[in-house]
Amino acid sequence: ENMTYVYLDDSTAKEKFYATDIAQEPQQICFRVDDEYRLTGIFLEDAVKPLTNLIPEIVEKAKHAKCNCENPSDGLSCDESAAIYLFSMRWQPVDQCLCFVLNKTLREQNNTQLHVWKLYLRLLLTALNRLPSTRITFHQDIEHERTRRLRKDHLLVFWDFTFCSLSTPLPRKLKQISFYTKTRTTFSFECRNAKFIERHSWDPSQNEYLLLPTQFQFVRYLDRRTDLEIIQVKEYDTKQPLIDFIEASNQHHRPSIPTQEISRTTYKMPSSNPNLERLIELHQPQSDINLTYQNLTTDDMSIIVEKAIIGKKCTRLFLDNNYITYECMCILVNAFPHNTTLQELYLRETGLYDVSVQLLARTLALNNCSIKALYMNRNYITDQGAGYLAEMLKTNTTLTQLHLFKNRIDKKGAQLIMNVMGQENKNLLYFGHEYYEQKKNSRLRTILHVLNCVNN
Secondary structure, three states, rough: OOOOEOOHHHHHHHHHOOOOEEEHHHHHHEEOOOHHHHHHOOOOHHHHHHHHHOOOOOOHHHHHHHHOOOOOOOOOHHHHHHHHHHOOOOOHHHHHHHHHHHHHHHHHHHHHHHHHOOHHHHHHHHHHOOEEEEEEEEEEEEHHHHHOOOOOOOOEEEEEOEEEEEEOOOOHHHHHHHHOOOOEEEEEEEEEEEOOOOOOOOOOOOOEEEEEEEEEEEEEEEEEEOOEEEEEEEOOOOOOOOOEEEEHHHHHOOOOOOOOOOOOOOOOOOOOOOHHHHHHHHHOOOOEEEEEEEEEEHHHHHHHHHHHHHHOOHHHHHHOOOOOOOHHHHHHHHOOOOOOOOOOOOOOOOOOOOHHHHHHHHHHOOOOOOOOOEEOOOOOOEHHHHHHHHHHHOOOOOOOOEEEOEEEOOOHHHHHHHHOOOOEOOOOOEOOHHHHHHHHHHHHHEEEEEEHHHHH
């Protein structure tokens, strides 16, 4: 079989082999794909938004990537090509480059931080899976003691992405390093799903291949002596990738491969967050609780419901500038029915999509909670989401303020809500949207003009 010989990019892989795992069974990281990700396309701007706390420059770098990927090849969309371009970019300080931060997070299996990568990972992997696969082989000396315990039935797990290149003559490099070093273990890696990213790379001259997170199985010893072992391993033959996205509707039809949820051993999200709990505890009962910029996870939302909404009986809840997923919204809205204390909910700049708004609207339509003001400015709500809110307003009698500035709601969506105001709903006193403000100001100018004419 034809194999392309490549060399490992040492600048991006220097810590890789200290985080390589030995596993007895196939491993997998599974992200649940909520309806919001299936019903709407992923834009690169949306995908990197949750990463701003980790990489301050990421928004500007994403804009640069898209500007350089306006006419992509290989059938990729602009956003898909730009996701690869952004991953291959280098800037100073180097450890703030996206590929370094993501790979470090994957190696460490940082539960909280890995959760915020879900959108970008899905966009990146979708793009890479559109590219043809290439069979490559490379060699690497590994001194770490765990690799010496590798048995024939074990798997060697690479949790992160691997950059390889054609630019260095690997066989000579291997001979110079491996065969003249004492007590060295050298692995010969055979991969079948490497992706040649030259046409989407920040630096095409590198002739780079990108190997996705994967796992390898033992094949045989190519050489075995006192001071040197050369072990041949090949990519594990499974249709289940190491990182996978499972649609919520298909969760009960998954293959019986051992899966994990975002942690190195059990892959179960943490059920407690002491820092968040302490922050909530600082607030007085029946007061405002401010939880902005807390990088909230699904489990954190359960804590907020239990400690802030039910325990503290907060009157105003600020969740602005967190990434509120569909799963988080499911947990949040379950606390609303028959709640008599929460009056204002702030969800500004939380990455809300229409499907989350639909869930929220259905809950508020039941008219059995006390929320009077809803702030959802600077999200990704479209005319469809506005339609859900308009339907909700036909039965809801408690909401008096609805703030929707700087979303993706056009005139059509705004008009749906305006049509309900004053007719089927007489309680909504304020609707915050650019088109509504424009119409209101226009009517005001007309009234003033008529009064001016009468006075004259």
